[in-house]
Amino acid sequence: MKPSFNCLFLLLCFLHCVASSTLRQRDALNKFYFNNGVGRSSSSSSSSSSSSWVSNLLSVSGLKSKVYDNSGLKEGDKVVWLPGQPEGVNFDQYARYVTVDRANGRALFYYFAEAAENSGSKPIVIWLNGVANVLFLESPAGVSFSYSNSTSNYAKSGDRRTATDAVVFLVNWLERFQEYKGRDFFITGESYADHYIPQLAHAILHHKDFLINLKGIAIGNTVINKETDIKGAFDYFWMHA
Known part of the structure; x- marks a missing residue:
């Protein structure tokens, strides 16, 4: 593992994805989300406003209309x-584009490596190395192989649309x-x-009907905010002379 400026490893363990616990999941994620400065804005930093922008963003973008035929x-x-x-590679691997916005010609590139053993019973992990089916996603559009046919899309890119495109990608990838x-x-x-x-x-969590069985998230070597990151940097410099 490469040296970390932050020396942080944040783990939100096993969100139980059942209907009865959905509100608890959202509350826990809201707490994590805002305590780390991720979702703060000049207008509001409340959990209700966060729920609102996620719901509005995805409903306005017409998520269901972006589930394309992947058969x-x-x-x-x-x-x-x-x-x-x-020689001797004994796992299946896949790579190509998944369209997330047909009207604007926006597509995300993925590389997927199935587990070498018992892939039919193992979970899906995005990015993290380990004994699992690993899906690598290049996001947002404009990063590496992921692209948009409308160059104006790049100027409009941001965290919120990145989240929307990633959900659209996952729904279509699962199709x-x-x-x-x-x-x-x-x-x-x-x-x-x-x-x-x-x-x-x-x-x-706001689109449970798409059968994405979220169980947990893990973040390492994080970029949180300037105050935290600078403190971590000085600690690192001191400890490494």
Whole structure:
């Protein structure tokens, strides 16, 4: 693991995704979300306003209208060989684009590696290395291979649309990989993911009907706010002479 300026590893453990606990999940995520400065704005920092912007954003963007036909695309995404790939690779891997906004030609690139053993019973983890089915997402559009055909989209990009696009991506990806619908799902990342991950989790909890079975989030080496990050940097410099 690379050295961390913050020496932080924040874990929100196992959010039980059942209807009776949805409000508790949202309250816990709201607390995490605002205590770390992720969702603060000049207008309001209340949990109710957070719930409001997530609901309004996703309803206005027409999330259901962005669930496209993904039938037959999975096999076309399969990677049979990579340059420099060693012999004896015993897991299936997939990579390609998932459209998140057909009108604007916006698509996100993913790479997915199934677990080498018992992939049919293991959860899905985004980014985090480990014994699981690992899905890597390049987000937002404009990052690495992810793109938009409308260049004006890049200037309009921000945390909120990034969360919306990520939910749209996941819903369409699960249409393509239907065997993973309802599977335990974890969101992980580092650095600026301290903003992306709670917002994506928040959006998922407001759309339980799409069968994204969120179980937990984990964030390492986070970017929280200037005051915290600077303190961590000085601690790191001192401890490493």
